[in-house]
Amino acid sequence: MENALGQVGYQSTMIIIVFVVLGLGIAALFAALFLPTRWRLPYSMEFLFVGLLLVMVWYGDLRSTEIFEAYQAPLNEEGVLEVGYEPGDGEFDRVIRVLAFQWGFAFINEEDEISRNAAIVEPGERVLFGLFANDVIHGFNIPAAGITAEFEPGAERNVWIRAPEEPGRYLIQCLNYCGVGHSQMKAWLVVLDPNAEDNEEGGA
Amino acid sequence: MASAHDAERMGATPHWEPEDIIGKMTLSTLLFSNDYRHIAIKGMLTSVVMLGLGGLMAVLFRTELAYPGIQILDARPYMSLMTLHGMFMVFGFIIPFVVSIMYYMMPKILGTEQLLWARGAQWSYWLLILAAVLLIISRPDFTWTFYPPMSLRVGGSLVWMGYIAVLLVAISEFLAGAVLLKNGMAAAKRIGYSKLPLMGWGAISEGILLIGSTPILGLVGIVMYTDWLEVTALFDPSRGGDVMTFMFMFWFYGHPAVYLPLMPAVAIVYTLLPRFLGRPIWSYWSAVSAFAILTVLAFIVYPHHFQPAENVSGPLQRAVQILTLAIFIPSTLHVFNWIATLWSDKIPDSARRAVPFKFIIASIFFLMYGGVTAYVNAQIATDSDFVHNTYFVPAHFHAMFVGFMANMAMAGIYYLYPYFTGRMYNQGLGNTHFWFWQIGIFTKVTMMYLLGFNYFPRWVVDYLDLPQWSIPQLILTGAAYLIGLGFILFVYNIMRSANRGVTVSGDPWEIKGGHDAGATKPVPAE
Numbered sequence: 001m002e003n004a005l006g007q008v009g010y011q012s013t014m015i016i017i018v019f020v021v022l023g024l025g026i027a028a029l030f031a032a033l034f035l036p037t038r039w040r041l042p043y044s045m046e047f048l049f050v051g052l053l054l055v056m057v058w059y060g061d062l063r064s065t066e067i068f069e070a071y072q073a074p075l076n077e078e079g080v081l082e083v084g085y086e087p088g089d090g091e092f093d094r095v096i097r098v099l100a101f102q103w104g105f106a107f108i109n110e111e112d113e114i115s116r117n118a119a120i121v122e123p124g125e126r127v128l129f130g131l132f133a134n135d136v137i138h139g140f141n142i143p144a145a146g147i148t149a150e151f152e153p154g155a156e157r158n159v160w161i162r163a164p165e166e167p168g169r170y171l172i173q174c175l176n177y178c179g180v181g182h183s184q185m186k187a188w189l190v191v192l193d194p195n196a197e198d199n200e201e202g203g204a
Numbered sequence: 205m206a207s208a209h210d211a212e213r214m215g216a217t218p219h220w221e222p223e224d225i226i227g228k229m230t231l232s233t234l235l236f237s238n239d240y241r242h243i244a245i246k247g248m249l250t251s252v253v254m255l256g257l258g259g260l261m262a263v264l265f266r267t268e269l270a271y272p273g274i275q276i277l278d279a280r281p282y283m284s285l286m287t288l289h290g291m292f293m294v295f296g297f298i299i300p301f302v303v304s305i306m307y308y309m310m311p312k313i314l315g316t317e318q319l320l321w322a323r324g325a326q327w328s329y330w331l332l333i334l335a336a337v338l339l340i341i342s343r344p345d346f347t348w349t350f351y352p353p354m355s356l357r358v359g360g361s362l363v364w365m366g367y368i369a370v371l372l373v374a375i376s377e378f379l380a381g382a383v384l385l386k387n388g389m390a391a392a393k394r395i396g397y398s399k400l401p402l403m404g405w406g407a408i409s410e411g412i413l414l415i416g417s418t419p420i421l422g423l424v425g426i427v428m429y430t431d432w433l434e435v436t437a438l439f440d441p442s443r444g445g446d447v448m449t450f451m452f453m454f455w456f457y458g459h460p461a462v463y464l465p466l467m468p469a470v471a472i473v474y475t476l477l478p479r480f481l482g483r484p485i486w487s488y489w490s491a492v493s494a495f496a497i498l499t500v501l502a503f504i505v506y507p508h509h510f511q512p513a514e515n516v517s518g519p520l521q522r523a524v525q526i527l528t529l530a531i532f533i534p535s536t537l538h539v540f541n542w543i544a545t546l547w548s549d550k551i552p553d554s555a556r557r558a559v560p561f562k563f564i565i566a567s568i569f570f571l572m573y574g575g576v577t578a579y580v581n582a583q584i585a586t587d588s589d590f591v592h593n594t595y596f597v598p599a600h601f602h603a604m605f606v607g608f609m610a611n612m613a614m615a616g617i618y619y620l621y622p623y624f625t626g627r628m629y630n631q632g633l634g635n636t637h638f639w640f641w642q643i644g645i646f647t648k649v650t651m652m653y654l655l656g657f658n659y660f661p662r663w664v665v666d667y668l669d670l671p672q673w674s675i676p677q678l679i680l681t682g683a684a685y686l687i688g689l690g691f692i693l694f695v696y697n698i699m700r701s702a703n704r705g706v707t708v709s710g711d712p713w714e715i716k717g718g719h720d721a722g723a724t725k726p727v728p729a730e
Binding site: 003010011014015017018019021022025026028029031032033038039040041043045046049050053054056057060061063064065067068071134135136137139141143146147148149150152153154171173174175176177178179180181182183184186 | 279280283345346347351352353354357358441442446447448451486487490510511522525526529530532533536537539540543544546547548549550551565568569572573576577579580582583584585586587588589590591592593594657658659661662663664665666667668
């Protein structure tokens with residue numbers, strides 16, 4: 001999935017690395033079991049291997065930190081998180097506050113209009129979600145936008161996404177067990193069609 | 205490379221005579237005997253019962269999950285089953301099972317001849333039984349991580365029993381840890397650290413993990429109870445508490461907790477591989493270092509279980525990420541060591557035939573299959589994308605818990621079986637069990653990875669009818685049935701063979717065929 005920074009391949013790169021390492025391991029295991037050739041490994045092999053792993057650790061940390069910092073940067077922009085921030089001036093095109101409760105979401109837009117089941121955005125917009133809850137720990141996940149966040153009562157958490165370019169309805173769901181209604185805690189990210197005359201609001 | 209005392213310190217020698225111990229056990233020895241074999245057999249068989257219960261729960265809720273919509277279970281019974289499944293499998297089945305196998309093996313392999321502090325093991329057992337009974341009565345539905353304030357507000361009037369059960373589990377595990385540490389240290393004192401069999405290092409690591417982590421779990425149980433009674437409000441934000449306090453406390457236990465079954469399982473691999481192959485482990489000190497690094501890392505990486513928030517950010521967050529990625533290194537040292545041992549010389553035909561050896565190989569496979577994805581889990585960027593609280597996490601820990609640790613528990617019980625029954629299990633049934641399990645576990649883990657990659661949320665009874673969700677769920681349910689079937693075969697096998705199996709004497713695992721004359725011979729059976 002494309003994430004907020006517009007990167008598509010990052011997760012796949014990591015998954016590929018994982019499967020290459022797994023493939024090596026399985027190949028070695030099968031060779032050890034079924035190859036007629038026996039091989040007494042010298043101890044130096046292990047140090048070489050640990051060196052290789054250290055490179056992997058270094059690369060994973062580097063990429064992850066790079067991406068996470070790039071993601072956090074717009075949130076650190078002056079005034080973004082204050083009341084009266086004018087979307088469109090700076091990093092974000094839209095600010096939506098999200099109240100998660102047992103069991104549902106309430107989306108509050110800049111005009112203080114509340115929707116219980118839909119966050120309405122334009123295609124390709126950069127949308128800031130201010131997440132908060134008063135009851136229990138909830139999760140916030142938009143598969144189409146590549147974001148999952150967990151947030152606890154009393155603390156506000158800010159995440160942002162780049163809305164999909166394709167108009168339509170996209171799932172928003174809770175990922176953290178929050179009580180028996182957890183599995184019903186869903187809403188929609190509605191991406192409006194800019195060409196359509198009257199947009200209908202997505203009903204869940 | 206192999207020095208003189210290698211055969212001894214690798215624990216490669218057979219130590220017991222096949223004997224019908226279980227047939228001679230009476231009710232009173234079963235309940236109260238402090239003989240190490242009696243305690244261990246009791247622990248193992250109880251764990252098999254717990255596995256049966258936990259598995260039955262899994263089969264029930266997997267049946268519910270086979271199709272979208274709600275068919276047989278409503279949300280609350282579903283969550284109770286899921287909570288009890290988690291608690292029974294982790295606290296009741298997997299940790300006690302591998303620890304019991306260690307109880308059985310340590311006295312002979314470490315040369316202490318008896319389980320020191322056996323009364324601690326006895327108390328540990330009975331407290332765990334009490335905890336299990338309390339859990340069954342109270343049927344909590346707050347998942348095994350019981351995050352407050354949710355966990356303070358669900359469940360009926362009996363939910364306090366769940367918190368007491370948590371406290372009892374903590375005390376039980378603490379006692380088990382003390383027993384393991386005592387036995388490991390006593391052996392080290394007697395034969396020296398450089399000659400200590402790897403099982404001894406496993407016992408020391410496991411003991412440190414248990415003793416270091418469980419007190420805080422006990423405290424969490426107590427505070428949950430007093431919070432629920434509204435005497436305190438440490439974890440409840442609506443009354444001035446803080447969820448993060450819980451998170452830090454719980455996961456300080458919670459991360460070592462996932463290594464609690466890992467360490468004994470690893471120690472059992474180190475003990476059984478030389479036994480089946482007739483040669484020492486490739487590198488003794490690599491194994492010891494890996495045990496030590498893993499024990500240290502277990503205590504400091506726990507903040508990776510909650511997502512980056514204000515409390516875990518900046519340099520701390522990055523340090524946790526790096527250290528979590530670094531867990532790769534000791535785990536790989538273990539696997540590398542095992543593969544190098546397998547590769548270094550011919551694998552005897554007797555090993556290839558032995559069911560426990562097959563389970564060991566499958567365990568090594570699953571340790572890799574579950575372990576590599578930790579690379580993705582550990583990175584904050586991927587975690588905030590698709591890992592956190594999707595099925596990717598259960599996929600990772602089911603590959604480890606079931607694929608590695610449960611397979612190793614099975615290897616352990618099949619290995620010990622002739623020693624405590626005096627008879628051999630049925631080979632055909634054992635093989636069938638093996639294949640049912642491996643195919644089932646592989647399918648299950650793969651489907652879970654796939655679902656996680658498709659953002660399937662954890663802990664849901666019902667889900668949207670999307671093809672990328674419903675098809676893997678259906679296959680996953682099929683895999684669960686296959687694992688269940690394998691388990692039934694296993695139980696039938698051990699019950700039937702205890703009376704009708706082939707009687708064995710001498711060394712049931714004697715090395716035959718394909719073994720080079722020049723290689724280090726194990727000390728023959730006494």
